[in-house]
């Protein structure tokens with residue numbers, strides 16, 4: 282069946298926005314078009330049997346406002362009438378949200394699409410530049426998020442509208458670039474023989490890199506969790522952990538540069554996700570910038586493109602709110618993921 286690209290001009294207020302990850306759920310309520318969002322405390326998904334219970338306990342128990350519309354971003358493929366989360370037992374049933382919780386309109390997006398929406402509306406105070414470059418307003422952008430996995434989304438700008446492109450860019454092949462990396466690469470754990478972006482650029486990938494560095498040097502490696510690697514690097518006690526964190530940042534910036542070329546992202550590349558924010562203070566921004574710009578024959582082009590670390594807390598929720606308030610600024614496919622009463 283052909284998919285149709287439905288254009289949404291407006292959504293009915295009040296609107297509930299939700300960013301539902303495998304680990305945490307975050308909700309906010311937009312009472313009307315102008316007011317500040319009411320943001321509710323972040324809750325672990327494991328604390329509630331399902332999303333319906335969480336909405337009742339976290340939102341409805343604390344406000345008399347009953348939302349007409351729900352815009353929810355889900356960490357998992359949006360497929361069918363029962364949407365399962367990748368790392369949680371929650372199942373989102375839009376028909377049940379309409380029948381039991383009183384919603385009239387339910388729109389379900391992918392969690393990385395929400396990150397892309399966030400980048401469309403990110404204030405300057407919500408981002409830290411890594412080196413130079415200038416945002417070209419009206420140009421496309423890219424967001425990448427090393428977290429549990431590696432999410433990548435483009436944000437194309439066309440005819441005054443934003444078009445989020447949530448692909449599977451985290452699974453592109455990754456190759457070594459220097460002598461040192463050529464020595465480390467054979468020791469990386471592969472997926473069916475491949476070193477993809479996600480084998481290195483996520484929490485688990487940081488540990489993979491640390492083990493490969495230690496193996497390349499014939500050293501022992503005892504750490505098993507991403508936080509242990511970044512903590513050891515911060516203490517300066519473990520050379521393999523230190524190198525793993527530095528190399529992680531350099532490879533991240535190199536891939537960010539590749540993505541900037543793919544999307545001609547003169548609006549910037551934005552690094553989100555839970556891992557980079559935790560290692561940002563340990564890494565060398567000049568080395569990242571060099572890796573980002575090292576794209577002969579396009580060094581000159583790259584010099585002008587900014588690279589940012591997203592620092593705004595709850596950025597995805599802010600992105601969903603920006604979309605919910607002004608959906609006419611976005612071309613978002615809604616076929617098979619919008620339900621109405």
Ligand SMILES: Nc1ncnc2c1ncn2[C@@H]1O[C@H](COP(=O)(O)OP(=O)(O)OP(=O)(O)O)[C@@H](O)[C@H]1O
Pocket residue numbers: 301302303304305356427428429430483484485487506507508509511512554555556559560
């Ligand atoms: N101090 C740390 N240093 C490095 N990595 C860390 C640290 N603490 C947590 N991590 C890693 O960050 C990853 C989680 O990232 P993130 O917070 O982006 O989660 P997520 O994938 O968005 O999940 P959710 O949305 O369900 O909360 C995990 O792999 C975790 O091990």
